[in-house]
Amino acid sequence: MRQAGRRSYRPGEETRSRLLEAGLVLFGRQGFDGTSVRQLAVRAGVAVPAIAYHYTDKAGLYHACALHVIRRYRERMAPLLGELGDPAEIRDREAARDALHRIVLALSDMLVPRGSEPGWTRFMMREMQIGGPAYDLMLERLWLPGLALTAALVGRARGRASPTLGDRIAALHLLSGLNWQGAARRVSEAFLGRRLDRIPRPVVVAEFAALTANIGSE
Template identity: 30%
Template structure:
């Protein structure tokens, strides 16, 4: 694979027009990469879908790898705009050593932001395919690296810290991470397998009302589990205190 170069930016005078063209190319590239995969896609196909000529695409992105990188950066930036506020609030609660109830609320706020992204902003088939190919390891690793660094890494880190603090386990403990995956997995099923989940529910789509039903159900289940893990932690801590008192006696 050739070296990935940073995309060129248009001169300041033509920035608005150049940015519009650049975004049109990225939108077309997401469709083509989603439908065909990186290897089968060509810059010629992407340019044609975007309504520009091949030299215009090369001007902004140099090559196919550059376009692919820009697609991943677009997704990461778009998603992080939604997640940054809840992540920052969660970090603030962790730093202030907030109580268990506040930590549970912080985790649920993150989870509901994920739910809103899945249920209230449904993506096209090509967008889902882009992510499915990336998750399956079928595409260049640069997309996973960008999304991991900008979105998944910060999101998973603060989520594991919240769950660890609530349940009394280390953030990097396998149990903590399994718990995090199980809680997020309640939502990911609808993102990764929308057709089968809708079929099972007898729904044709997830509208606002159905989205709220899903969110409230997941919220209740998540709160119940987090409160249970918190109670288990408190029981362990109480047991340790009693054991310590007996030894002193």
């Protein structure tokens, strides 16, 4: 019989899920070094040994969080990327600009969802800014492929078969323009006098359309 007052383990999958959710939130807010295993356990509502049982240690949970972020990002972007197809097949400059607009808007929607902020986006942004234990993994599987795609589309919008150094810099400039919704979110909200998820979406759509419309028309 279970002793009164002792916390029992939840069924395996539920415990793993709760720990993963706790990791995304706490690591996203406090980073790897700033988060203790006890905080993770309390947030998940499980006993501390559950972390070792399911993820080996705190680093294992952090790695699992990074893989979850990569998977969620790919799931969110897959329908759009499948529709756009291979950038090499895009011959029309206007089609390339439209593809850039849709990609930037999709990234914006991930950074500022209409509703509660998913913990995985905060985890992703912190890893990009601070460079935690999963930086290399996310760089290789997430950020570099995304930048390569954006640079290829910039090149197409400028009438080139392959991106130049200038096109790659333009891709960095374009995607870093999302920073006001990410790392600089608090400054943005103070300046605009409202939460970013309260900005009417048509306003955001129009501004991003104006931004991408200039690419290739220089």
